[in-house]
Amino acid sequence: MGLPGEGVLQGLAVTARTMTRRADTRQYPDVPPDLPPRSRGVIALREENCTVCMLCARECPDWCIYIESHKEEVAVPGAARPRQQNALDRFAIDFSLCMYCGICIEVCPFDALFWSPEFEYAEYDLRDLLHEQGRLGEWMATVPPPPAHDPRGEPAKEEAAARRPAPGAAGGGA
Amino acid sequence: MHPVLPFVTAALLFGLGVAGVLRRRHAILLLMAVELMLNAVNLLLITADVTVRATLAAATPYAGQVLALFVVVLAAAEVGVGLAIVLRLYRLRATVAVDDVPLDRVEAGR
Amino acid sequence: MTSADWLLAALGTVAVAAGHRVVATDRLVRAGLHLVLCLGAVAGMYLVLTAEFLAWVQVLIYVGAVVVLLLFAVMLTRAPVGAAADLDRPGWTAPLVGGAAGLGLAALLVDAYRWTAVAPAAPGTPEALGAAVFRSWVLPFEVVSVLLLAALVGAIVVSRPGGRR
Amino acid sequence: MSLAELGLRVALVVVAFLTLPLVVGQAEHKVMAHMQGRLGPMYAGGFHGWAQLLADGVKFAQKEDLIPRGADGPVFRLAPAVALLPYLVVLLVIPLGPGDLVAQPLDAGLFFALAVLGVGVVSLLMAAWASANKYSLLGGLRGAAQLLGYELPLVLSAASVAMAAGTLSLPGIVAAWRPWWLLWQLPALLVFFTAALAEIRRPPFDMPIADSELVFGYLTEYTGLRFALFLLAEYVGIVVVAALTTVLFLGGWKGPFADASLGWLWTLLKVFAVSFAVIWLRVATPRLREDQLQRLCWQALVPVALGQLVLTAAVVTAT
Structure with missing residues (x-):
């Protein structure tokens, strides 16, 4: 307990100090925002990487990914019988449902989904927020390159595995 | 200036106040009617003071206006106590209709 | 009639009309608001009668405090917004007695003063x-x-x- | 004073009534924004959003004029006008400069101003009750209790100055004012300013419209132009309170030099400085709780005002 009105004076001092500083506001439509790296704007799709494994659609918490596909037979010359392969017909994300959790991107084992920092895709009609694969593919152009590997960090698991000598060769040498 | 105009206004206001006090059942409306009567008296005092003061001025100047001032103060006090009673009544009986207040029975109120 | 007389007559009419609404309306809060109007008009009459100080006292104490207290109490006792049916006692005694008192006093005062004019006194x-x-x-x-x-x-x-x- | 001159004076007061609140309102926009590290309006009118309030006015005028079905129509419609009128009337008696620079020099100017300001509470109760809304009613009851309570320290602290100056006339008080009164009447100044803040329901005393508790208090049901009129009343209230504080406690037109020719400028500067303080307090302080509000009034402001009154009486009789 200090003097009565001490808190008020403190508040007045803080606000007065803030007033003398420059405001940090950026006038958005005039000045483009300076987004931090790994901003979550929109999800981009690299269609050729998708194997229709459906992991993303199944993990999505609010079921906003729609995937349709059919099976194709691929006859590989020399093989005993033709192999079956999934072919993607439709890949769509409904951004009116998406909550930008990023789980689909995390779970994709084939690097088909990426975060793009683009955020200016508001629509007048809710239905236009359903982005089909064409639109999702266009976003690929805006995906920034992945951040450079930390030179002092541990090497990636794949690199370490590649450098390790093959188990057979190692056994033979010893 | 013709003093008869405010005098008649005061008389009519007093009549209205009397009618209100006799007619209303709601305690607060009763107080309002009482205020009307007090105001009529004030108007009468002030008009009398302003117009016929010449005969009284030598002894006590502004006597009517000072009396009216006292009446205003008393009215404020009266309303204060009156409303306190009315609110107390409302809290005890949940009604402020003066006809419904039993005078012969003491209830154990909170 | 001078302009002061006209003002007095107009304010008196307003005061009496508003006072009538105070005792006759079936809406509680409207009664209070009409009381404000009535007391305001009376304050205006004080002003015309050169009782300057009393006029401002009237505004400060009556309009600013007494009526607000009344309205406050009306709202605390759960007044309905619309009309209320059981505000009045039935019967004609009240208007008759009130009318007789008002008109009788008025007749008395008219008889006493007739149409004499008085010079405005020193302001209060x-x-x-x-x-x-x-x-x-x-x-x-x-x-x-x-x-x-x-x-x-x-x-x-x-x-x-x-x-x- | 001829009739034409009186008309001109009233017209000038009306102009001040319409422009000064806009200036204060715009200042509030910008000052508040910068105190919170923002920019505030920047687009309306081009240069730093100077026309923002005009744009707001146009927007308010376009809004639908809603009256709730259960409301008491005439009272509901009349309330904004009743809220504005007292402030307009009070502006008539506030002296801008020495000599004749006041719209209506009144012998009992201070008394008149306080009496008329007291009428504002009626508009609040009208708006609250006629809306037929429980939040409005709660806000109105809070407001009435607040305004009635704070009227007392307001009048007492003003009485102290009037007693020191020996007159109730506002120009007379300014004429009698001396710089050392700033020190001697400081408690009265603080009490008056705080009570006046509560009288115009500005934060930290905005419980009647506390938007996080009562939606918007007695203004909940108001839209469009009527709401704009209430907002205008709030800003005129700031101007009136600042002007009264200036005239009573800060020496009105008395400045460091050239009182006779530049008096109006000193008055305006002081009015704006006090308005700035009003805005500043809004940014810096949180809203009080209802019981804290009443405790502040009865346990702090009223005793201080009474003490100041005793002190003033002692000094006046001694000298």
């Missing part, structure tokens, strides 16, 4: 009234202040919820 400024109160009316003034204190204490005691029964 705060200075003049202050001098009057503190020269000739000091004792009543002190008594009134004691009474006000008593009323204040009384109002607090009566309205305290946990007070003695």
Whole structure:
């Protein structure tokens, strides 16, 4: 307990100090925002990487990914019988449902989904927020390159595995 | 200036106040009617003071206006106590209709 | 009739009409608001009658405090917004007695004063009234202040919820 | 004073009534924004959003004029006008400069101003009750209790100055004012300013419209132009309170030099400085709780005002 009105004076001092500083506001439509790296704007799709494994659609918490596909037979010359392969017909994300959790991107084992920092895709009609694969593919152009590997960090698991000598060769040498 | 105009206004206001006090059942409306009567008296005092003061001025100047001032103060006090009673009544009986207040029975109120 | 007379007549009409609404309306809060109008018109009459100080006292105490207290109490006792049916006692006695009192007094005063004109007196400024109160009316003034204190204490005691029964 | 001159004076007061609140309102926009590290309006009118309030006015005028079905129509419609009128009337008696620079010099100017300001509470109760809304009613009851309570320290602290100056006339008080009164009447100044803040229901005393508790208090049901009129009343209230504080406690037109020719400028500067303080307090302080509000009034402001009154009386009789 200090003097009565001490808190008020403190508040007045803080606000007065803030007033003398420059405001940090950026006038958005005039000045483009300076987004931090790994901003979550929109999800981009690299269609050729998708194997229709459906992991993303199944993990999505609010079921906003729609995937349709059919099976194709691929006859590989020399093989005993033709192999079956999934072919993607439709890949769509409904951004009116998406909550930008990023789980689909995390779970994709084939690097088909990426975060793009683009955020200016508001629509007048809710239905236009359903982005089909064409639109999702266009976003690929805006995906920034992945951040450079930390030179002092541990090497990636794949690199370490590649450098390790093959188990057979190692056994033979010893 | 013709003093008869405010005098008649005061008389009519007093009549209205009397009618209100006799007619209303709601305690607060009763107080309002009482205020009307007090105001009529004030108007009468002030008009009398302003117009016929010449005969009284030598002894006590502004006597009517000072009396009216006292009446205003008393009215404020009266309303204060009156409303306190009315609110107390409302809290005890949940009604402020003066006809419904039993005078012969003491209830154990909170 | 001079302009002062016209003003007095107009304000008097407003006061009486508003006063009539106060005692005749079936909407509680409207009654209070009409009381504001009535008291305001009476304050205007004081002003025309050159009782300047009393006019402002009327506005400050009556319109600013008394009526607000009344409205406050009306709202605390759950007044309906619309019309209420059981505000009045039935019967014609009240209007008859009130009308008789008002008209009788009016007739008396009209008979006493007729249409005599009076020159406006020296205005009742705060200075003049202050001098009057503190020269000739000091004792009543002190008594009134004691009474006000008593009323204040009384109002607090009566309205305290946990007070003695 | 001829009739034409009186008309001109009233017209000038009306102009001040319409422009000064806009200036204060715009200042509030910008000052509040910068105190919170923002920019505030920047687009309306081009240069730093100077026309923002005009744009707001146009927007308010376009809004639908809603009256709730259960409301008491005439009272509901009349309330904004009743809220504005007292402030307009009070502006008439506030002296801008020495000599004749006041719209209506009144012998009992201070008393008149306080009496008329007291009428504002009626508009609040009208708006609250006629809306037929429980939040409005709660806000109105809070407001009435607040305004009635704070009227007392307001009048007492003003009485102290009037007693020191020996007059109720506002120009007379300024004429009698001396710089050392700033020190001697400081408690009265603080009490008056705080009570006046509560009288115009500005934060930290905005419980009647506390938007996080009562939606918007007695203004909940108001839209469009009527709401704009209430907002205008709030800003005129700031101007009136600042002007009264200036005239009573800060020496009105008395400045460091050239009082006779530049008096109006000193008055305006002081009015804006006090308005700035009003805005500043809004940014810096949180809203009080209802019981804290009443405790502040009865346990702090009223005793201080009474003490100041005793002190003033002692000094006046001694000298």
